[in-house]
Each structure stands twice: as structure tokens, then as C-alpha cells.
Amino acid sequence: MNTHASPEIIRTDNVTKKFGEMVAVDHVNYSLCENEIAGIIGSNGAGKTTFFNLITGYYTPEEGTVIYEGKDITALPAQKRVALGMMRTFQLTSTFDSLTVTDNLVLSFIRAHKKHSLFNLFVTPRSRHRNNDKIKECLETFDLQQVAQRDVKHLSLGEKRRLEIAMSILAEPKVLLLDEPLAGLSETEIKGVLDVLRLNVSKQTILIVEHKISKVEDFLERLTVMHEGKIIADGKCEECLNAPEVRKSYWQID
């Protein structure tokens, strides 16, 4: 179901992923439009993250196709999808723990500016981009200046989450896919992360997978609800949340 006026950027046709006998994602048809802010929710085990992994190339579907800007990318490796403009974060924060916060951002910055050929990596000192304006701005936006020179392994969970999202935004992707970006964050931190995401709303397509809708309800333009590997509702947040099937499976209200 798609009501957005912009052209389609990602589409999945009948994608299916099984783990042994269990069907984690069951013939899902989904499409996302340019500059759309969409969310996928569902209870634990609904298949949200697996579906996310199928879009981003972490898994290859057993059936179905993934289309990006009109091209079939079903068999394309993850790093090539990144080159097309797709960037994701992970459910468990994923950063480079043995590098400093700034160096994590430098790696992201270099990738965004296509300076990541082996030759360039080899001849460029780390210090060259550390004082780059964009990196400084990013540290400020995400309130990471105080810990800029600290190794990531010494950061708190909230700081790591902010860093991971900062890395994704700094990479300037066309589509930003965030897997439970607010999990484990305090109310203030959640507000901070959503404020930063709002800054990029007009520039990027954003797809958020969340477990709890209350955190992102105001932020989303469109909501999709998954249950047992299938999409059971898709549309405006309020409509979706009041759909009888969603009330039964997500809210567990008869």
C-alpha cells in the first residue's frame, strides 16, 4: 500500500525468509517512497528485523525480489547496496569499539565522499579528516564533543547509539534504515535522537523498525505492522493502530 506522492525507492515483491521450518518473513510486498518517513512495528518475533536484513543484504531471501530505484538488488552484497545509498544501523549498537569516536566518524565520512579505495586508505593519515567541519558539526549535533577523543568501548549505551546514528547520517545515504534506534535510551536521549532525525527529514528516506510504537508515533508519516512474518496493516499511524487485526495481535485486545 503506498499513498506517497514521490517516486518509489525500495520495493519488495513476495520476499520470504525461512529458518529451518520457521517462516520468519512470509511473502511480504512492501514499498517505500523517496523522502518518506516510515516505520515498521510488531511484537517480538514478528519478523521486523529479518525483513530489515533482507532489504539491507544481511540475508538473501529464499523467494521474492528486492528492488532499489527500479533495479533488482536481491543478490547484491551489502557493501554494494551501501554504494547505492542505503545505510543501516543495528538493533544492538554497532560501532568500532577500539577506535575513538572521531575515528568512527572519519571512516563514515570517507565512505560518504568515496575516498575509500585501498590506495586512498593507505596514503591518508587518520589526522587529515579529524578536524573536518562536517565531523565537528556532527559531534556537536549529537552532543559527542566531550567524548570525541575517547575510545568507543568506554562510552555509555546512549552515547554509542547517538554515535551509530551520527555515523549513518554522516555517510549521507539516500535511505536510512534504523533498527530499533531508541532501545535502551532515556526519554531525553530519545528526544535528542528524534530531533536530529527531524533535521534530515526532507533530505532522506527513513525507515525505522521499533518495538514500541509510543516512542516514534509522532515522528512517522506511515506505519506498517508485522505479525508472524506478514504485514497485517499499512497506512497512517492512527488507522493502523486501530485496525482490528492489530488490536488483536499487537495490543492483544479483543
Next chain:
Amino acid sequence: MVNIFRWSWGLLLAFFCLFLVRVFLPLPFANEILIFAIYTIGCNFLLGRVGFISFGQPAYLAVGAYGTAFYLFYFGSNPFVGILIGVLSGVAIALLVGPFFVRLRSDYFALVNLALAVIMFYLFEKILAKITHGDNGLWFLTNMTSTPIIDLGNPSDFFIFTFLLAFGVWALYKYLDDSIFGACCLATKTNEDKLKFLGYSNFNIRWLAFVIANTTTAMAGSLYAVYFGFVSPEITAPSRAADPVIVTLLGGVGTLYGPIVGAFAYTGMKDLISGYIANWELFIGLLLVFIMLAGEKGIWGTLEPILKKLIFKKKNSTN
């Protein structure tokens, strides 16, 4: 006071200490330490920076040594050309096997390298026996011609050459640490999935790191060959496969000076203890167990923070 931990000074100081070794200790000992340190730095880099443990470093050491030996035995007499050929042989073997090996997980990587060392041992001992002379080895000490300025046949000149070469190798690894490539190596070690989803190729980064590491290992092999003027399959004996890993752990994994300190300690203990006990490896084994239980930092890994603290304390008090 100069901060010796700023890299250039640190490096100069480390090599000044090595020079003192040359002045106060026997020359063969100093040469052996230098070669062993070059031999180990590749292993240290792979383990400490890329996250790959290798039990097959003797394979690359042997390729370098035999590359040099073949040239000096069959084709020419200039030891510098011999070393160059040995190093290029190292580049070739690393380029060749790298694409297969770096795809593996660290534990399988360790074993497949060990397998390569075993294959190389039998290749040089049996299959290529006609040209390697099997267990008798290749003797070419008298084939080597004297070269002007630095004569590698002279142990004292050999020390100067190896010393300069080692300094260059350390500067290279220090440079790698400070480069974006070095950051990528650490990134592939700590979180390869994230690096992939940031759009980098783990494979390319690991392959290049593998080639750099094993080229320096092959360089050590070439130096052995020229220093002793003799190479036999014993150089890649599987029983010696753990040596560079032991020295790496002894010195301190992922530390720049670990290989020098480790090589010094290992060679020193070997020379010292073997005078009293025939099975000196027993002592090294016990020491290694102690180091692992004491926090896996190795000698330099333990000393470095203490030295830093002392120096900074002094610096602060003078301020």
C-alpha cells in the same frame, strides 16, 4: 622534556636501545634479535591489528629464505638482489594464498596457515629435493660477492643494514597505525559487519594487511638466508610454527615495540637458559602461561603504562 611516546622519538629511542645491544652484547645475538623482531612484527600486526592468529608464519619465512637461496645458489651472487628476490617471493605467495585464507575465521586461519607451513616443509624437503638438496640444504655463503659500502658478508655491516631495514619496517608499521588503513584494520577486527554495512570491503582490507605482514616475514627469511649463507627445510619445520606467536605474546600483542622486546627476551632467555637446562622451551612455556594468566599484556604491554605514568609524573612535577 621530550615526550618519548610521540612516535618519532619513541622509535628513535627504541632503536637507540637496540644499538646499545650491539655495543654491549655479542654481535650474533644482536643480529638474531633484529631478524627475529622483523620476523615477528608481521604476526603481531595480524593478531593485534587485524585479529588473525597465524601458526604458519614459518611458511612465509621459508619462501623468503628460499627465494634468496635459489638466486644466490643458482643464478647470482649479489646478496642485495637475493634479498629483493626473497621479499618479492613473499609478496607473490601472500598475493596468491591471501584471497583464500583471509576469507576464513581467525581460528581456521590459524590452522590453514599451519597446514601451509607443513606443505612448504615437505615441498622443500621432498618434492623439490633435486633443487633444494633436501635436508642437506643449500650452502651459498662463499657464492656471495662483497658489495661496496655495506658488505653483507661482514656481520658488522650486516648488523647496520638489518638495523636500517628494521627501522624502515617499524616506521612503516607505525605509519600504518596512524593511517586510515590502520583504522580499517582495527575496524575489521572489532566489527566486520559494521564495516561491511558502512560500504568497505573487509576482504580487500584483510588481503592487503596479509600481504604487508607476510612480506615483512619473508624479508626476515631473506635476512636469515644471507646471514647464515645456508637454508634448509628446517626453517619451516612445523615444530617451530608457534615461535612468532610466542614472541608476539611475550612482547605484547598489538604493541609496536612488543616484537623487539619479545625477540630480545626470547633470544636472551634461549641463550641464557640453554646454558643450564637442555630443554629451555619448558621455561618459555611456563613464562607464557604466567603472562597469559597475568592479563595477556606481555612484557611491553605491562611496562608501557608504567613508563608512561613515570614520565608524565616527572613531567607534571617539573611543570
